[in-house]
Amino acid sequence: MQPSPGRPTPGIGLFAIFVFVLIAVPKMNVKIGPVPFYFIDGLIVLLLFHAQKLPPLPHGRRPFAGTIQVILILALVSEMIGMARFGTYLESGYIIIRTCLAFSVFFIASQMVRNVADVAVVLRAVVLGTIVTASLMILTSLPQTREPVMDLVFSHSILEPATNEVVDDYANAGESGVRGRTLVGVSILGATFINVCWPIVAMAWLWPWRLTGMWRNLAMLGCLLAPMGVLMSYSRGPILGSILIVAAALVLGLRRVRRGILVPVVLGVALVAVVGVGSQLFFFDRLVNRTEAMFDAPMQDERESERFLAYSQPFEHVIEHPAFALFGEGITVRFAYVPGEVQMRGQATHALFAISYYAYGMVAAVLYIALLVRLLLRLAGPALSRDRKVHSMMAQVLFVSALALVPWIAFGHAAVSTPRGAMLFFLVIGLASGLEHFRAPVRRPTRNLPVYHVSSRHPAIG
Numbered sequence: 022m023q024p025s026p027g028r029p030t031p032g033i034g035l036f037a038i039f040v041f042v043l044i045a046v047p048k049m050n051v052k053i054g055p056v057p058f059y060f061i062d063g064l065i066v067l068l069l070f071h072a073q074k075l076p077p078l079p080h081g082r083r084p085f086a087g088t089i090q091v092i093l094i095l096a097l098v099s100e101m102i103g104m105a106r107f108g109t110y111l112e113s114g115y116i117i118i119r120t121c122l123a124f125s126v127f128f129i130a131s132q133m134v135r136n137v138a139d140v141a142v143v144l145r146a147v148v149l150g151t152i153v154t155a156s157l158m159i160l161t162s163l164p165q166t167r168e169p170v171m172d173l174v175f176s177h178s179i180l181e182p183a184t185n186e187v188v189d190d191y192a193n194a195g196e197s198g199v200r201g202r203t204l205v206g207v208s209i210l211g212a213t214f215i216n217v218c219w220p221i222v223a224m225a226w227l228w229p230w231r232l233t234g235m236w237r238n239l240a241m242l243g244c245l246l247a248p249m250g251v252l253m254s255y256s257r258g259p260i261l262g263s264i265l266i267v268a269a270a271l272v273l274g275l276r277r278v279r280r281g282i283l284v285p286v287v288l289g290v291a292l293v294a295v296v297g298v299g300s301q302l303f304f305f306d307r308l309v310n311r312t313e314a315m316f317d318a319p320m321q322d323e324r325e326s327e328r329f330l331a332y333s334q335p336f337e338h339v340i341e342h343p344a345f346a347l348f349g350e351g352i353t354v355r356f357a358y359v360p361g362e363v364q365m366r367g368q369a370t371h372a373l374f375a376i377s378y379y380a381y382g383m384v385a386a387v388l389y390i391a392l393l394v395r396l397l398l399r400l401a402g403p404a405l406s407r408d409r410k411v412h413s414m415m416a417q418v419l420f421v422s423a424l425a426l427v428p429w430i431a432f433g434h435a436a437v438s439t440p441r442g443a444m445l446f447f448l449v450i451g452l453a454s455g456l457e458h459f460r461a462p463v464r465r466p467t468r469n470l471p472v473y474h475v476s477s478r479h480p481a482i483g
Contacts, residue, residue, distance in 0.1 A: 044150025130451025223281025
């Protein structure tokens with residue numbers, strides 16, 4: 022049976038822990054010999070047992086499931102091809118396991134969040150995770166707080182496997198602002214995680230049910246920290262994602278997230294203006310220089326040319342290597358030492374389309390892009406509706422989060438090249454698919470039962 026209305030789904034607390042770990046400390050691990058075992062992988066295994074015991078989605082359908090299953094099959098076959106070709110049996114086996122776990126996040130997310138009580142539990146996890154990640158981005162960027170944060174947080178290999186490299190890099194950062202870092206990873210990845218979570222935290226600020234004043238205050242804090250965290254990544258893609266978030270709040274009138282987005286941006290702009298754009302606390306020179314290079318001489322700098330060639334080289338490559346139309350060489354070759362000719366090596370892969378082509382083949386690359394487009398189109402309708410149903414309220418938030426993914430997908434590769442990036446990608450899609458739980462159930466015409474709204478005293482339960 023489906024859980025009682027208003028009662029949290031069994032296992033939702035474990036799912037909330039997973040969400041927090043993904044947003045805040047996804048690389049937490051212990052090493053047994055040379056092999057790292059990630060805490061988040063263990064959580065996914067446990068969640069799979071919970072999720073499979075729950076009833077299926079209403080109406081017997083799970084949006085996006087077919088496309089994701091096809092991509093997974095292409096990914097696994099490609100990894101096996103790479104394993105046989107390059108002899109990376111142990112490395113490829115490890116990557117195959119982590120790839121399956123990352124894809125399973127879609128199934129778990131669409132199963133676990135089934136009612137208003139579940140949403141409240143997950144909101145708390147997103148709020149706390151966003152505060153941690155945004156705070157670390159800001160504190161590692163500012164010269165006054167960088168060293169103590171490195172000593173206190175980043176010096177522990179259980180949280181940051183590359184602790185020596187990270188601490189050494191920031192020890193030589195000087196007395197001015199630099200690109201911040203989080204336990205999610207490099208600045209562009211950490212800032213993307215913040216962007217995706219920001220609209221969800223904004224919803225928590227105004228969520229009508231089951232959140233106390235303390236949690237609303239924490240949500241407000243998360244909203245205030247989020248745009249500053251993205252700014253102090255000094256990464257153009259995430260900053261473009263924040264611009265899309267602000268534009269959506271302004272142009273589309275998304276009332277359930279507008280205050281949590283616009284108020285922090287206004288305060289952030291005022292703070293930067295008071296301190297001064299030219300202050301040593303900031304690192305705006307990098308943004309100016311990289312933006313100028315992008316427009317003035319994009320093909321003379323590999324960091325810029327990769328973003329353009331990522332959309333032309335795969336088509337040239339597939340003509341010379343027709344087998345890549347169906348399958349790639351796997352993603353393992355990106356991490357393991359592989360002698361011989363690796364097709365991915367030396368190619369422009371700074372986009373999800375390109376990295377997924379070389380790793381999984383052209384069909385998978387096209388399906389990834391189609392998946393993001395379908396996600397936006399499916400969420401756009403209910404997000405722009407004027408009704409006050411819970412389904413529409415959550416669609417608004419996920420639509421804005423999906424918009425934040427667009428620059429990352431267009432100019433980054435982490436959604437394929439890193440398991441934690443894939444987990445975030447499939448988490449958003451899984452939550453969107455799980456909105457079927459919140460749709461009004463199909464009823465006989467003779468039964469005229471009420472549908473509760475956000476303005477009602479009782480939640481609408483899907």
